[in-house]
Amino acid sequence: MDSKQMPGRLLRAPENFIDPAGVRRVVAEAKEGRRDFIRSAFAAAAAVASAGAARAAAPADGDPAILNLPEHTKGLGQPVVTDGYGQPSKYERNVQRRQSPGLTQTSQASVSFAPLQSLFGIVTPSGLHFERHHQGWWDIDPSKHRLMLNGLVKTPKVFTMDEIMRLPAVSRFHFIECGANTGMEWGNVAVPTCQYSHGMLSCSEFTGVPLITLLELAGADLKKGRFMLAEGADGSSMTRTIPASLVESGEVLVAYGQNGEMLRPENGYPLRLVVPGVQGVSWVKYLRRIEVGDQPWGAKDEAIHYMDLMPDGLHRQYTSIQECKSVVTTPSGGQVLLDKGYYSITGLAWSGRGRVRRVDVSVDGGRNWRTARLQEPVMSKCLTRFSTDWVWDGKPAIIQSRAIDETGYVQPARRQLREVRGTRSIYHNNAIQSWLVQESGEVGNVQVA
Amino acid sequence: MDSKQMPGRLLRAPENFIDPAGVRRVVAEAKEGRRDFIRSAFAAAAAVASAGAARAAAPADGDPAILNLPEHTKGLGQPVVTDGYGQPSKYERNVQRRQSPGLTQTSQASVSFAPLQSLFGIVTPSGLHFERHHQGWWDIDPSKHRLMLNGLVKTPKVFTMDEIMRLPAVSRFHFIECGANTGMEWGNVAVPTCQYSHGMLSCSEFTGVPLITLLELAGADLKKGRFMLAEGADGSSMTRTIPASLVESGEVLVAYGQNGEMLRPENGYPLRLVVPGVQGVSWVKYLRRIEVGDQPWGAKDEAIHYMDLMPDGLHRQYTSIQECKSVVTTPSGGQVLLDKGYYSITGLAWSGRGRVRRVDVSVDGGRNWRTARLQEPVMSKCLTRFSTDWVWDGKPAIIQSRAIDETGYVQPARRQLREVRGTRSIYHNNAIQSWLVQESGEVGNVQVA
Numbered sequence: 001m002d003s004k005q006m007p008g009r010l011l012r013a014p015e016n017f018i019d020p021a022g023v024r025r026v027v028a029e030a031k032e033g034r035r036d037f038i039r040s041a042f043a044a045a046a047a048v049a050s051a052g053a054a055r056a057a058a059p060a061d062g063d064p065a066i067l068n069l070p071e072h073t074k075g076l077g078q079p080v081v082t083d084g085y086g087q088p089s090k091y092e093r094n095v096q097r098r099q100s101p102g103l104t105q106t107s108q109a110s111v112s113f114a115p116l117q118s119l120f121g122i123v124t125p126s127g128l129h130f131e132r133h134h135q136g137w138w139d140i141d142p143s144k145h146r147l148m149l150n151g152l153v154k155t156p157k158v159f160t161m162d163e164i165m166r167l168p169a170v171s172r173f174h175f176i177e178c179g180a181n182t183g184m185e186w187g188n189v190a191v192p193t194c195q196y197s198h199g200m201l202s203c204s205e206f207t208g209v210p211l212i213t214l215l216e217l218a219g220a221d222l223k224k225g226r227f228m229l230a231e232g233a234d235g236s237s238m239t240r241t242i243p244a245s246l247v248e249s250g251e252v253l254v255a256y257g258q259n260g261e262m263l264r265p266e267n268g269y270p271l272r273l274v275v276p277g278v279q280g281v282s283w284v285k286y287l288r289r290i291e292v293g294d295q296p297w298g299a300k301d302e303a304i305h306y307m308d309l310m311p312d313g314l315h316r317q318y319t320s321i322q323e324c325k326s327v328v329t330t331p332s333g334g335q336v337l338l339d340k341g342y343y344s345i346t347g348l349a350w351s352g353r354g355r356v357r358r359v360d361v362s363v364d365g366g367r368n369w370r371t372a373r374l375q376e377p378v379m380s381k382c383l384t385r386f387s388t389d390w391v392w393d394g395k396p397a398i399i400q401s402r403a404i405d406e407t408g409y410v411q412p413a414r415r416q417l418r419e420v421r422g423t424r425s426i427y428h429n430n431a432i433q434s435w436l437v438q439e440s441g442e443v444g445n446v447q448v449a
Numbered sequence: 450m451d452s453k454q455m456p457g458r459l460l461r462a463p464e465n466f467i468d469p470a471g472v473r474r475v476v477a478e479a480k481e482g483r484r485d486f487i488r489s490a491f492a493a494a495a496a497v498a499s500a501g502a503a504r505a506a507a508p509a510d511g512d513p514a515i516l517n518l519p520e521h522t523k524g525l526g527q528p529v530v531t532d533g534y535g536q537p538s539k540y541e542r543n544v545q546r547r548q549s550p551g552l553t554q555t556s557q558a559s560v561s562f563a564p565l566q567s568l569f570g571i572v573t574p575s576g577l578h579f580e581r582h583h584q585g586w587w588d589i590d591p592s593k594h595r596l597m598l599n600g601l602v603k604t605p606k607v608f609t610m611d612e613i614m615r616l617p618a619v620s621r622f623h624f625i626e627c628g629a630n631t632g633m634e635w636g637n638v639a640v641p642t643c644q645y646s647h648g649m650l651s652c653s654e655f656t657g658v659p660l661i662t663l664l665e666l667a668g669a670d671l672k673k674g675r676f677m678l679a680e681g682a683d684g685s686s687m688t689r690t691i692p693a694s695l696v697e698s699g700e701v702l703v704a705y706g707q708n709g710e711m712l713r714p715e716n717g718y719p720l721r722l723v724v725p726g727v728q729g730v731s732w733v734k735y736l737r738r739i740e741v742g743d744q745p746w747g748a749k750d751e752a753i754h755y756m757d758l759m760p761d762g763l764h765r766q767y768t769s770i771q772e773c774k775s776v777v778t779t780p781s782g783g784q785v786l787l788d789k790g791y792y793s794i795t796g797l798a799w800s801g802r803g804r805v806r807r808v809d810v811s812v813d814g815g816r817n818w819r820t821a822r823l824q825e826p827v828m829s830k831c832l833t834r835f836s837t838d839w840v841w842d843g844k845p846a847i848i849q850s851r852a853i854d855e856t857g858y859v860q861p862a863r864r865q866l867r868e869v870r871g872t873r874s875i876y877h878n879n880a881i882q883s884w885l886v887q888e889s890g891e892v893g894n895v896q897v898a
Binding site: 260 | 522523524537539540546559560569573574582584585589590615617618654712718791795824834836
């Protein structure tokens with residue numbers, strides 16, 4: 001993993017604020033009247049300059065003409081964007097999804113991880129949404145795409161995109177997490193950053209038609225037809241079994257919208273299944289067919305992959321729900337605390353069973369816990385942002401978070417999870433994550449019992 | 450306005466679904482066993498083919514080898530995106546912000562409108578967020594950017610971005626609307642689409658530090674200092690007065706995050722003020738200074754622009770709150786209904802005073818109203834998506850929406866607003882919008898009393 005792949009936003013030292021008397025003097029000198037905006041602006045720039053000069057660590061940019069106003073205050077900026085889609089700042093180029101070299105044999109059957117350590121709030125920008133492909137991604141012409149409903153239905157149907165998009169739609173915020181997220185930790189591989197340990201996780205506002213609406217149009221026999229097969233149109237022909245109980249709740253969506261616009265090609269454009277709370281592989285991309293049947297299908301990705309090898313040598317199958325889990329994203333592996341003092345510990349919590357009820361944070365490896373603030377709105381099967389205050393005393397610290405969902409389920413310690421599940425799984429690792437802060441301020445992934 | 454600027458997503462005819470017996474036959478022929486995924490895939494493609502053939506209007510694409518599987522089902526797709534920021538589908542190129550030619554003299558002091566007619570849910574993708582610049586946009590180096598707090602404070606302060614980003618942050622979903630949104634309607638100019646009539650409106654999850662936190666660090670005298678001056682760093686040196694009452698509620702944020710990532714350059718990167726419920730001009734971009742004072746500043750954009758010329762010839766000043774408003778985005782101007790039948794009427798409602806309580810929809814120009822469904826979560830000073838069902842009988846119809854907020858305020862009819870405000874305003878037009886559906890199915894902007 002080269003340095004290019006490290007997270008971009010390091011924690012900086014709590015530099016002292018500029019000497020207040022200095023600011024007052026500069027302002028007083030420059031400010032002759034309230035309407036003298038040009039002079040006031042100059043005063044602000046001058047204050048900035050003396051602030052910069054007062055710092056032990058001088059700014060990297062050594063412009064000697066520091067009293068000059070910056071170009072963006074003097075000049076005419078760029079015109080409105082009228083052709084083309086808006087882009088992030090050039091200074092944010094390091095905030096990208098990253099592939100883990102060597103994790104898979106081909107980059108068409110691979111993963112790119114979302115940069116959780118650089119994200120705020122709960123919405124994942126679609127340009128940074130994690131990817132997991134089984135045979136690469138496609139940009140499918142929506143005018144040619146079709147969705148078929150067949151099986152135990154009175155009236156098999158084929159829908160065009162236009163037909164689907166004319167039906168009553170709903171929009172809901174949900175997380176999506178790959179079942180293999182945090183999978184490397186089963187093998188005692190402490191990957192260096194939360195991008196690589198937890199970055200197969202994203203959260204969006206999805207828009208689509210409840211699958212139950214389409215099934216009702218087709219006259220599905222839901223007494224007998226308790227299992228739906230969802231099938232994708234890409235080369236992997238991904239097929240997954242969706243239990244009717246989830247569909248009947250109205251939660252499962254045939255979705256075309258993500259964060260206000262159409263799905264992105266790498267996330268299933270023009271149509272994907274949204275199965276809230278369930279691992280990402282069931283959110284079938286490029287969705288082309290739903291078949292209603294009377295038993296689980298035992299498809300390839302249900303019979304070979306996405307199963308949990310238990311200590312007794314048997315496999316747990318159809319363990320699709322992503323149990324309650326959380327991770328501290330700041331401070332997290334790869335970041336550096338440049339000095340002692342105040343830090344806001346923040347991270348994400350989620351549960352495939354409903355709402356997050358509480359998140360506790362420890363800075364001493366799980367001996368003591370305190371309850372974190374949860375950012376409203378706390379939504380069901382959606383990421384929840386938590387935060388708490390911390391003053392670092394410069395000594396080694398182990399930072400952890402522990403989420404509890406509305407069912408009362410408590411995110412397990414690593415040891416607790418292994419007692420039940422053994423050590424040979426790949427999927428469904430929802431253990432408490434530990435970040436070790438060293439005296440140097442460097443933060444790394446550490447595996448605590 | 451050339452055709453390139455029309456909205457991309459037209460409403461299509463309710464084409465009949467494929468003959469059910471035909472689908473069953475094709476499926477039965479192809480399906481020899483459940484595990485025969487390749488053949489099942491072929492069956493789905495064949496069903497699609499016969500569905501296409503059954504349509505009166507043949508697909509634009511005349512591929513004769515229609516029984517062949519599409520390339521995306523046979524081939525290896527594209528690899529995960531590991532370098533670069535994700536982009537929308539090439540088929541969505543028409544979904545863009547648009548400038549209104551001639552609206553302003555230079556494109557640095559101009560507007561680009563968000564394509565509301567093509568958006569879902571409530572989140573506006575940052576790449577489509579409307580823009581309003583007073584002197585163009587800049588991509589400012591965050592390591593050099595500073596925020597100064599001065600005026601009636603005990604300890605004037607200058608903050609670096611790192612210092613701001615280390616403080617406890619909150620994330621909140623809010624709309625932002627330019628005070629001049631829907632301004633053309635004052636002059637009886639019925640602009641053709643909701644992108645141009647209402648597109649200076651967007652909604653994001655913003656992340657930042659409550660301004661009150663920074664003021665407390667500086668020891669602001671809020672007994673005397675009832676007005677904050679917010680000043681931007683770009684060439685327009687935008688200055689706006691923010692009343693202390695809004696700041697004390699904790700709602701006003703010094704924000705760096707938008708939809709999970711850093712603000713976009715055209716929206717104020719690296720720092721902007723977020724003033725929920727208040728017109729966009731007060732959300733000062735490239736924020737560099739907050740001064741605490743004892744009276745409103747009467748800045749240029751408070752004394753010349755962003756005021757309302759009343760019937761008696763006087764101006765209303767400091768009318769910053771965006772009152773309750775709504776607009777139907779589908780069907781809306783520029784779209785075409787290709788046949789009679791079912792349509793889902795949907796749109797957006799918002800209020801600068803709090804939550805939307807109810808939205809009514811009329812299809813007969815305001816004679817009869819029915820209550821629309823509101824999509825949860827309904828958040829304060831945030832867009833709310835509404836929808837209702839409609840079966841079009843093919844006759845002319847006038848579609849309207851009317852929002853009511855939690856204060857009981859009812860969005861006024863055009864006539865009601867003009868009775869109070871006259872006809873010479875530019876700003877703060879929150880009247881009910883009317884869309885005329887002609888017998889041809891064409892939808893246009895019509896000004897109804």
